[in-house]
Amino acid sequence: MQEGFTLWFTGLSGAGKTTVSEMTARALRERGLAVEVLDGDVVRTNICKGLGFSKEDRDENIRRVGYICHWLTEAKGVAAIAAFISPYSEIRAELRARIGRFVEVFVDCPLEVLIERDAKGLYKKALAGKIQNFTGVNDPYEPPLKPEVHLHTDRESPEESAMRVLAKLERLGFVPRRAA
Amino acid sequence: MQEGFTLWFTGLSGAGKTTVSEMTARALRERGLAVEVLDGDVVRTNICKGLGFSKEDRDENIRRVGYICHWLTEAKGVAAIAAFISPYSEIRAELRARIGRFVEVFVDCPLEVLIERDAKGLYKKALAGKIQNFTGVNDPYEPPLKPEVHLHTDRESPEESAMRVLAKLERLGFVPRRAA
Numbered sequence: 001m002q003e004g005f006t007l008w009f010t011g012l013s014g015a016g017k018t019t020v021s022e023m024t025a026r027a028l029r030e031r032g033l034a035v036e037v038l039d040g041d042v043v044r045t046n047i048c049k050g051l052g053f054s055k056e057d058r059d060e061n062i063r064r065v066g067y068i069c070h071w072l073t074e075a076k077g078v079a080a081i082a083a084f085i086s087p088y089s090e091i092r093a094e095l096r097a098r099i100g101r102f103v104e105v106f107v108d109c110p111l112e113v114l115i116e117r118d119a120k121g122l123y124k125k126a127l128a129g130k131i132q133n134f135t136g137v138n139d140p141y142e143p144p145l146k147p148e149v150h151l152h153t154d155r156e157s158p159e160e161s162a163m164r165v166l167a168k169l170e171r172l173g174f175v176p177r178r179a180a
Numbered sequence: 181m182q183e184g185f186t187l188w189f190t191g192l193s194g195a196g197k198t199t200v201s202e203m204t205a206r207a208l209r210e211r212g213l214a215v216e217v218l219d220g221d222v223v224r225t226n227i228c229k230g231l232g233f234s235k236e237d238r239d240e241n242i243r244r245v246g247y248i249c250h251w252l253t254e255a256k257g258v259a260a261i262a263a264f265i266s267p268y269s270e271i272r273a274e275l276r277a278r279i280g281r282f283v284e285v286f287v288d289c290p291l292e293v294l295i296e297r298d299a300k301g302l303y304k305k306a307l308a309g310k311i312q313n314f315t316g317v318n319d320p321y322e323p324p325l326k327p328e329v330h331l332h333t334d335r336e337s338p339e340e341s342a343m344r345v346l347a348k349l350e351r352l353g354f355v356p357r358r359a360a
Contacts, residue, residue, distance in 0.1 A: 039255070047250045064247045070227045071248050075219070 002033060004073035005174045006099050007165070009083040010092060010144060011107030012136045013122060014114045016153040016161065017083035020107060023162035028079050031175060036072050038065055038082040053133035059091045066095040073099055079174075087135045089142040103172065105165055106147035111136050113154045148172070182213060184253035185354045186279050187345070189263040190272060190324060191287030192316045193302060194294045196333040196341065197263035200287060203342035208259050211355060216252050218245055218262040233313035239271045246275040253279055259354075267315045269322040283352065285345055286327035291316050293334045328352070 007024065009017040021037065028035045047064055051057040065082055072080035086092055096102040114136070115123045126134035133139040144150075149168045151161045169175040187204065189197040201217065208215045227244055231237040245262055252260035266272055276282040294316070295303045306314035313319040324330075329348045331341045349355040 043251075043255070047247060047254060067227060067244045067247045068251050071223075074227060075223070 002077045002079075003101070003174070004077040004079060005101035005103060005169075006069040006073050006080045006082065006095070007103045007105065007169070008069075008086070008092065008095065009081070009105045009107050010086045010147075011151075011153075012109065012111065012114055012141060013085060013134070014117060014119060015107040015109040016151070016158060017085075017107045019158045020105075020151065020153070020161045020165070021081050021083040023158055024165045025079075025081050027162060027166055028081075028169075028175065031178065033079045033175065034077065035079045035081060038068060038080065038084075040084055043084075053139065055088060058086075059088060062086050062088075062091045062095070066091075066098065069095070070099045073101055085135050085141070087139065087141040089144065092144065101174065103149070103165075103169065103174070104144050104147040105149040105151060106144045107151050107153055107161075108143070109153045182257045182259075183281070183354070184257040184259060185281040185283060185349075186249040186253050186260045186262065186275070187283045187285065187349070188249075188266070188272065188275065189261070189285045189287050190266045190327075191331075191333075192289065192291065192294055192321060193265060193314070194297060194299060195287040195289040196331070196338060197265075197287045199338045200285075200331065200333070200341045200345065201261050201263040203338055204345045205259075205261050207342060207346055208261075208349075208355065211358065213259045213355065214257065215259045215261060218248060218260065218264075220264055223264075233319065235268060238266075239268060242266050242268075242271045242275070246271075246278065249275070250279045253281055265315050265321070267319065267321040269324065272324065281354065283329070283345075283349065283354070284324050284327040285329040285331060286324045287331050287333055287341075288323070289333045 009021045011017050025035045025037050048061045051061050069080040069082055072078040125131045126137040135141050149165050170177050189201045191197050205215045205217050228241045231241050249260040249262055252258040298304055305311045306317040315321050329345050350357050
């Protein structure tokens with residue numbers, strides 16, 4: 001059985017977590033790995049139903065996802081990919097300590113770029129005070145200080161970002177290098 | 181996609197949870213369902229590492245397994261099978277409320293029969309005071325009051341028990357009836 005690991009994408013809304021994580025998932029599947037992607041929407045509406053946006057609720061949300069990733073990693077040998085804003089560093093450190101084979105990917109994009117892009121119009125609403133607890137605007141985001149991968153999605157394409165994640169997984173020995 | 185459900189086996193050590201749950205898993209796979217069995221040993225040594233046998237730790241253990249079952253049930257449409265002593269009724273009720281499609285199977289066997297069988301010699305040790313917090317001997321077990329299935333493993337074979345679980349799943353509409 002392959003050895004599992006957890007690939008954790010953290011970053012602001014609109015930074016590219018979903019895009020890059022899905023691209024990475026595809027690349028890993030092409031290499032024959034069993035991959036499971038934890039989707040924020042499914043998790044929000046199902047296993048974290050009723051949880052809000054307070055620090056406690058966000059932490060509980062991430063903790064639940066973490067248990068699933070841990071189980072997939074340890075018991076199933078799966079490459080578990082999670083893409084969540086996960087703004088608090090303490091809970092991310094808790095997952096790292098518990099899971100062990102944990103790769104943190106900081107999907108970094110400057111707030112001003114995100115506000116300008118604003119594909120879903122959420123930043124506009126948040127800045128106008130119509131959305132409360134919107135991370136980066138009126139709720140904190142604690143950036144990772146030592147992520148395994150630090151992406152800059154304002155200056156690199158999703159393909160480049162995914163390639164960089166893959167290269168890191170190879171260097172860590174979590175993914176076999178592709179034969180030349 | 182098939183609709184998932186969680187099949188929860190609860191009962192004392194040695195009552196037959198693992199045997200009947202594995203037999204049920206096999207029968208469900210034969211009918212083409214995607215099945216995932218949560219194994220107590222794997223969970224104990226991995227995702228619940230460091231947790232002990234206090235009520236709080238046992239509840240936390242079951243809660244973690246519950247998140248995984250919930251995710252398998254809702255997001256993956258899997259038949260999630262869990263076999264744990266899970267002695268406390270409150271936490272089982274919590275899982276039932278959260279998961280919804282939750283089928284509780286009480287694997288019931290009188291304590292005196294278990295003590296007489298004592299395949300692993302654990303009851304002897306517990307009765308001699310060499311094991312602390314051993315459910316049924318020196319730690320409580322709260323039997324389910326309204327389980328979907330109440331097995332009596334002192335008077336029925338594992339095959340009969342598994343058949344009764346399967347019949348219940350059919351009646352609930354969670355498993356299609358096998359064509360005659």
